[in-house]
Amino acid sequence: MEICKAQSKSEIAACFPAMHELRPHFTEIAFVGQVQRQMQNHGYVLVSLTAQAQIVAAAGYRIAEYLAWGRTFYVDDLICRSAFRKHGYGGKLLDWLLEKAQESGCAQFHLDSGVQRHDAHRLYLGRKLQISSHHFSKEFGDRAA
Numbered sequence: 001m002e003i004c005k006a007q008s009k010s011e012i013a014a015c016f017p018a019m020h021e022l023r024p025h026f027t028e029i030a031f032v033g034q035v036q037r038q039m040q041n042h043g044y045v046l047v048s049l050t051a052q053a054q055i056v057a058a059a060g061y062r063i064a065e066y067l068a069w070g071r072t073f074y075v076d077d078l079i080c081r082s083a084f085r086k087h088g089y090g091g092k093l094l095d096w097l098l099e100k101a102q103e104s105g106c107a108q109f110h111l112d113s114g115v116q117r118h119d120a121h122r123l124y125l126g127r128k129l130q131i132s133s134h135h136f137s138k139e140f141g142d143r144a145a
Helices: 009-014 016-022 028-042 089-103 117-126
Strands: 002-006 046-050 054-066 070-080 108-112
Touching: 002 009, 002 016, 009 016, 009 028, 009 046, 016 054, 016 070, 028 046, 028 054, 046 070, 046 089, 054 089, 070 089, 089 108
Parallel strands: 070 108
Antiparallel strands: 002 046, 046 054, 054 070
């Protein structure tokens, strides 16, 4: 099992099968472009967990400072491919992210999760993450994908 940062266009594209399960509105080309923009403009980091000779899980995160939370490790995306769930890969990647947050001197660790993702919620609660707020949103027009 290995966790690596995706930096090149081909490394980002290799994460697409996993991320597509979480973000199905993207094509591979749009995904790669979006990730590259987020990396360049917002400090986004894409990582993948490889097992069984393929990427089985992926996550995207950024470190930012907020008045409310101070230096915070924010996980934008976290997914284990459905064919590889129940093998502990998602938990391994989450543990790695939690460690990375501490190593990076972050005061807090945050992620949002869709209300329908019950298996993910069990994983997060099992790692002692707390449900600390409600997240409100409003969409304006079509998504650019």
